[in-house]
Amino acid sequence: ETGVTQSPTHLIKTRGQQVTLRCSSQSGHNTVSWYQQALGQGPQFIFQYYREEENGRGNFPPRFSGLQFPNYSSELNVNALELDDSALYLCASSLNWGGETQYFGPGTRLLVL
Amino acid sequence: SQQGEEDPQALSIQEGENATMNCSYKTSINNLQWYRQNSGRGLVHLILIRSNEREKHSGRLRVTLDTSKKSSSLLITASRAADTASYFCATDNFNKFYFGSGTKLNVKP
Numbered sequence: 694e695t696g697v698t699q700s701p702t703h704l705i706k707t708r709g710q711q712v713t714l715r716c717s718s719q720s721g722h723n724t725v726s727w728y729q730q731a732l733g734q735g736p737q738f739i740f741q742y743y744r745e746e747e748n749g750r751g752n753f754p755p756r757f758s759g760l761q762f763p764n765y766s767s768e769l770n771v772n773a774l775e776l777d778d779s780a781l782y783l784c785a786s787s788l789n790w791g792g793e794t795q796y797f798g799p800g801t802r803l804l805v806l
Numbered sequence: 807s808q809q810g811e812e813d814p815q816a817l818s819i820q821e822g823e824n825a826t827m828n829c830s831y832k833t834s835i836n837n838l839q840w841y842r843q844n845s846g847r848g849l850v851h852l853i854l855i856r857s858n859e860r861e862k863h864s865g866r867l868r869v870t871l872d873t874s875k876k877s878s879s880l881l882i883t884a885s886r887a888a889d890t891a892s893y894f895c896a897t898d899n900f901n902k903f904y905f906g907s908g909t910k911l912n913v914k915p
Contacts, residue, residue: 749901
């Protein structure tokens with residue numbers, strides 16, 4: 694157990710809807726990163742938040758957005774859902790930014806119909 | 807596109823044998839990390855090697871890094887059935903992270 698929790702564990706949405714996924718980071722960690730993992734693939738980096746500011750972003754469109762709160766928990770929001778958004782969404786927290794070890798939560802499995 | 811690529815894609819060995827997985831990447835890195843994932847669940851961190859290090863050990867794990875060849879290898883010695891999982895290398899350039907597509911390891915009892 695890493696101490697990183699995610700909710701919900703599973704979610705089913707229809708195309709065009711919006712979704713919010715939540716992540717609680719490990720105690721003392723100020724950095725959270727979000728990943729999308731399609732079936733059979735490696736995780737793809739969406740973005741990273743450090744002390745409530747976006748600190749780095751992968752190749753994802755603006756309809757993927759996030760927030761980090763003062764307690765360093767985080768949200769991932771996805772607007773205008775597409776079928777290809779179906780995936781496992783993972784968050785990871787780290788003590789700081791700059792290549793520290795990341796501790797992953799169990800993930801949220803999203804299915805878009 | 808993902809920067810790290812693992813080789814082989816799949817590996818099947820007998821319990822007690824050694825397993826070697828390789829990772830290649832494309833650009834300069836800050837460090838390289840290896841993770842394990844069981845059946846589509848969360849990733850578990852195994853080992854981190856910094857760009858100025860060449861080799862690192864942790865229990866039955868040995869990782870090497872060759873920055874001139876932009877490659878790394880993960881050796882698991884005396885494998886166990888519980889080592890059956892997907893293994894990923896991840897590179898970072900401080901605030902962006904790239905995972906490969908993974909090596910699926912099957913250790914037969």
